[in-house]
Amino acid sequence: MNKKISILVITIAIIILLRCIFDSNENIIYIVAGINIVAIVFVLYTIIEKILDDIIDRIKKSEVPLQIIKREIKNTQLKIWGWTIAFSAVVIVWYFLYACSGLGNDIISILALGISVLDDEIIKKITEIYRI
Incomplete structure (x- = not known):
């Protein structure tokens, strides 16, 4: 956790x-817009890490062979990260090409703040x- 805080402090300073x-x-x-996107990506990254940790814990607690557990963990990580990265890339490119504005930047910063405040509820619902 301290590593994430130091990275966040350095990123904020930059x-x-x-x-x-x-x-x-x-x-x-x-x-x-770039600054706001970095903020929302950081928030989403921490949420996804927590979601993966919860799902991996659920997989490990299941009573299946270790080989299946490892396969399920790998598949889960690939699915979640793959969809997240693909969706995020499309949204970011679309935003910069068609919708970048002062109002859009305000909306992104408010979304980043709102998502970070509600992260525990989001993690609980998604998990x-x-x-599995």
């Missing part, structure tokens, strides 16, 4: 520095829904 440096840049909307 983001603040970049925001201050490029404040008068004409492409500030894209810079802020309940996910079938």
